[in-house]
Amino acid sequence: SASLCSRCITLLGVFLCGGAANAARVYLMQISGKSTRIPIFHDSEAGFFDKTRTGELINRLSANTAVIGHSLTDNLSGGLRALAQAAAGISMVSIADFLAEERISNMRTVCAFGKELTEVAKYTEKANDILHLAKQETILLAGFFGVVRLSGNIIILSVLYKGGLLMATEHITVGKCSSFLMYAFWVDISIAGLSSFYFELMKGCGAGPRLWEVLDRKLDFPLNGQHHSPLILDHTETALCGSGKSTLVSLLLRLYDPDSGVITIDGHDVRDLNPYWLRSHIGTVSQEPALFSCSIAENIAYGAPDFNTVTVQEIHRAGQIANAYEFVRGLSERFDTVVGEKGVLLSGGQKQRIAIARALALDAENEFLVQEALERLMDGRTVLIIAHRLTTIQNADAVAVLGQRCVVECGQHAQLLCNYQGLFRKLMEKLAFFQEGQKQALKRAEDRGVL
Numbered sequence: 460s461a462s463l464c465s466r467c468i469t470l471l472g473v474f475l476c477g478g479a480a481n482a483a484r485v486y487l488m489q490i491s492g493k494s495t496r497i498p499i500f501h502d503s504e505a506g507f508f509d510k511t512r513t514g515e516l517i518n519r520l521s522a523n524t525a526v527i528g529h530s531l532t533d534n535l536s537g538g539l540r541a542l543a544q545a546a547a548g549i550s551m552v553s554i555a556d557f558l559a560e561e562r563i564s565n566m567r568t569v570c571a572f573g574k575e576l577t578e579v580a581k582y583t584e585k586a587n588d589i590l591h592l593a594k595q596e597t598i599l600l601a602g603f604f605g606v607v608r609l610s611g612n613i614i615i616l617s618v619l620y621k622g623g624l625l626m627a628t629e630h631i632t633v634g635k636c637s638s639f640l641m642y643a644f645w646v647d648i649s650i651a652g653l654s655s656f657y658f659e660l661m662k663g664c665g666a667g668p669r670l671w672e673v674l675d676r677k678l679d680f681p682l683n684g685q686h687h688s689p690l691i692l693d694h695t696e697t698a699l700c701g702s703g704k705s706t707l708v709s710l711l712l713r714l715y716d717p718d719s720g721v722i723t724i725d726g727h728d729v730r731d732l733n734p735y736w737l738r739s740h741i742g743t744v745s746q747e748p749a750l751f752s753c754s755i756a757e758n759i760a761y762g763a764p765d766f767n768t769v770t771v772q773e774i775h776r777a778g779q780i781a782n783a784y785e786f787v788r789g790l791s792e793r794f795d796t797v798v799g800e801k802g803v804l805l806s807g808g809q810k811q812r813i814a815i816a817r818a819l820a821l822d823a824e825n826e827f828l829v830q831e832a833l834e835r836l837m838d839g840r841t842v843l844i845i846a847h848r849l850t851t852i853q854n855a856d857a858v859a860v861l862g863q864r865c866v867v868e869c870g871q872h873a874q875l876l877c878n879y880q881g882l883f884r885k886l887m888e889k890l891a892f893f894q895e896g897q898k899q900a901l902k903r904a905e906d907r908g909v910l
Contacts, residue, residue, distance in 0.1 A: 712738055755787055756794040783812040
């Protein structure tokens with residue numbers, strides 16, 4: 460009895476050490492990624508971020524570091540445990556024979572402004588916040604599973620102790636005691652399974668409300684205009700200026716649905732139209748060219764309804780219309796040139812010509828080329844122009860001025876200029892004042908010999 464009690468106490472100590480080791484293993488797994496991620500940000504040059512996709516880099520910093528942490532903790536500890544079990548088993552067999560079971564996108568801008576250390580500090584601060592949460596989770600996780608495993612081991616230990624006492628007094632046989640131990644082991648496995656089920660269920664209950672907040676949110680883009688007549692006429696150029704331009708275009712493309720009012724095309728509510736059919740009949744030229752990290756040919760072909768059927772001749776013709784053909788021919792791989800993530804390997808003017816984008820922040824040559832390409836594309840089409848630079852809308856057939864979530868003014872360019880109290884007139888006066896200020900500053904610089 461004394462020997463049995465001593466051995467059970469020894470087993471209890473082993474189980475307690477196992478629980479502490481398991482808690483340490485989980486803790487190390489949670490923090491192992493931090494020391495891996497920050498050097499990647501700190502020691503990499505800007506060109507690395509130009510050539511490496513953001514998604515791939517994020518995956519390396521998150522998923523892959525998690526895999527490393529798993530390999531250095533779960534797998535390593537499991538391997539060591541298996542090795543120890545094998546060594547113990549072999550030792551027992553040897554004794555018996557002698558005597559008879561271990562995760563950007565704008566990294567170029569960061570480097571240009573010398574903000575590497577600042578961004579690393581920001582990332583470190585966020586990582587420390589997450590690490591603090593991870594520590595709290597680790598403590599709770601280790602405590603939860605430690606108690607669960609300990610309770611199962613105590614059950615087995617209790618059966619072993621009680622069974623040993625009963626065998627000593629010959630109340631039960633060795634076979635019955637072995638049966639009780641097997642049943643206790645089943646109960647131990649069941650407790651571990653139920654605890655894991657409860658833990659994952661609670662995680663799902665916590666994640667569910669956050670998901671429902673996204674699914675049940677109400678999209679609200681009120682644009683209750685004062686004009687009930689058609690805003691855009693067939694085969695005309697209508698320019699939008701003021702506030703709410705991009706939102707209005709998003710509604711037209713049915714990226715959002717209005718909470719009140721309707722948007723109609725030839726009397727048909729866009730909500731009754733097939734969105735894929737609607738968007739396939741609208742060519743969108745974004746303010747900021749959204750190029751994919753693939754070849755120029757693939758970026759051009761992407762605008763077709765079925766880009767797999769686009770021929771090389773059609774791609775070249777599109778490049779010629781966009782005034783992009785000449786500069787593409789000057790590239791080493793021509794239309795097979797990979798533009799990098801978001802077109803980072805091309806200049807702003809080249810990206811905008813490939814995307815047939817509007818002239819914004821371009822040099823005079825690129826602005827003329829893009830404007831010429833746009834004029835070709837607008838011929839014979841109904842065009843909606845979102846104007847940031849008011850000089851680009853002088854040739855529009857109609858101008859709609861947006862403000863305070865409604866159409867404030869609508870009419871021809873010259874007609875709106877005659878309204879001295881109108882918002883469009885005020886915007887044009889500000890533009891003229893700004894341009895005059897630029898001219899004066901340029902003249903002063905020339906007088907001082909700066910230019």
